[in-house]
Amino acid sequence: MVPRFLMGRLLRPLLACCAALLLLASAAPAWAEFALPPLPYPADALEPAIDATTMTIHHDRHHGAYVANLNAQIQANPALASLSLDALQGQIASFPEAVRNNGGGHWNHSQFWAVMAPKGQGGAPSEELLAAITGRFGSLEAMQTQFNQAAAGRFGSGWAWLIRKADGSLAITSTANQDNPLMDLPGLERGTPLLGLDVWEHAYYLKYQNRRPEYIQAWWDLVNWTEVNRRYGEAAAAAAAAPSTTPARP
Amino acid sequence: MAHTLPALPYGLDALEPHISRQTLEFHHGKHHNAYVTNLNNLVAGTELEGKSLDDTITAVAGDAGKAGVFNNAAQVWNHSFYWQCIKPGGGGTPTGALLDKINADFGSFEKFVEAFKAAGATQFGSGWAWLVLDNGTLKVTKTANADLPLAHGQKALLTMDVWEHAYYLDYQNRRPDYITTFLDKLVNWDFVAANLAAA
Numbered sequence: 001m002v003p004r005f006l007m008g009r010l011l012r013p014l015l016a017c018c019a020a021l022l023l024l025a026s027a028a029p030a031w032a033e034f035a036l037p038p039l040p041y042p043a044d045a046l047e048p049a050i051d052a053t054t055m056t057i058h059h060d061r062h063h064g065a066y067v068a069n070l071n072a073q074i075q076a077n078p079a080l081a082s083l084s085l086d087a088l089q090g091q092i093a094s095f096p097e098a099v100r101n102n103g104g105g106h107w108n109h110s111q112f113w114a115v116m117a118p119k120g121q122g123g124a125p126s127e128e129l130l131a132a133i134t135g136r137f138g139s140l141e142a143m144q145t146q147f148n149q150a151a152a153g154r155f156g157s158g159w160a161w162l163i164r165k166a167d168g169s170l171a172i173t174s175t176a177n178q179d180n181p182l183m184d185l186p187g188l189e190r191g192t193p194l195l196g197l198d199v200w201e202h203a204y205y206l207k208y209q210n211r212r213p214e215y216i217q218a219w220w221d222l223v224n225w226t227e228v229n230r231r232y233g234e235a236a237a238a239a240a241a242a243p244s245t246t247p248a249r250p
Numbered sequence: 251m252a253h254t255l256p257a258l259p260y261g262l263d264a265l266e267p268h269i270s271r272q273t274l275e276f277h278h279g280k281h282h283n284a285y286v287t288n289l290n291n292l293v294a295g296t297e298l299e300g301k302s303l304d305d306t307i308t309a310v311a312g313d314a315g316k317a318g319v320f321n322n323a324a325q326v327w328n329h330s331f332y333w334q335c336i337k338p339g340g341g342g343t344p345t346g347a348l349l350d351k352i353n354a355d356f357g358s359f360e361k362f363v364e365a366f367k368a369a370g371a372t373q374f375g376s377g378w379a380w381l382v383l384d385n386g387t388l389k390v391t392k393t394a395n396a397d398l399p400l401a402h403g404q405k406a407l408l409t410m411d412v413w414e415h416a417y418y419l420d421y422q423n424r425r426p427d428y429i430t431t432f433l434d435k436l437v438n439w440d441f442v443a444a445n446l447a448a449a
Contacts, residue, residue, distance in 0.1 A: 057422050057423055061422070061423040062423055065423070097374075101374050155317075155321050155395055155396070156375055156376035156377075156394065156395035156396075156413070157375035157376045157414070158375070176375065177374055177375035178374075178375075200375070200414065201376075201413065201414035201415050201418060202414050202418060202422075202423065205414060205415060205418040205419065206418065206419065206422075209276045209280065209415070209419075210276055210280040210281055210284065210415065
């Protein structure tokens, strides 16, 4: 079987064709495997803040491994086959640790690529989002300062997040390893992630080594606010459609 | 007395090509050094000032309110220990009482290697793999982030740093290659044997 990260790189033009063939083939597995999404821009598009070598290894190898390892869990955990990646996050506590780590790794990195854009192409916070940020933190800069503290203060591997909580308020939080705020884990501040920053050392070590704060500072130039705005709007719309502030339990 | 950064027991390029000079410069000169600085800043003016590193660690282990002290103190301990666990021309197989004990407690040296490799490879995120003495028995363990055997009543004999900063410049995502090299080319078995003899 072709590793997914290679498929994304080498066979992307053929992907639609392959997918159609898979649908027709009776011997195809009954489940849909999770797939590594291609980077939404070339690997060098985020230079100089994030170098092309880091992006290539991070996407193809690290993210690729999370996807492959998650798929390797499907047979032992058949419930995975019928869950979307999003839906999996909210039920992660009922799965083994390998699903939590790799399912989280897949979701978090898919999110990470999407909330970045080449410098100057990420737009700006929408009026609605900016109002929510200002209302909660005082200013965009104050939010960024708090986010930077969460990102720099995460000891070991993990993520910093701007989230929209179930009550509609915004918050800054951080998670260890590949956990995220969608997960039904004890002690975790839950909400819909609007913006998440990878502070595993693999995200920045080739270029910044021990200087994580420099990486965090440079990263703000890459934020794809257009995507953050979309995520905020989607979270607000979902909350409006389901008026209860407590998410339904399975 | 303030905590200090111990000098490396070998030159910065002594572990080439297995661990590069650049990695050691950052790992010892920046990471380890920062833990020492942070620890001294955190304990200054507190009841922990002047305590030994071991006493500091055991005093704050498990105290969520002292996580910052624990993390930095434990990382000072872990790194000071790690530098002694490796040496130029290391690796291979131990001898004497240590080998006998490994054979007795793991079944064979190969089984120890298998367990140690697995511990290092499966420590998800940042952390350490260990050979410890636990109530008289050798065991392989793994700990997350700064956690260490001292906090679990175990005696550390050997450690391997699997924070990404320990190997990323040289091996990137290939942690298993770093682990294999660590065992084949770097382990200072004399140090491990001395730790067992002193236990």
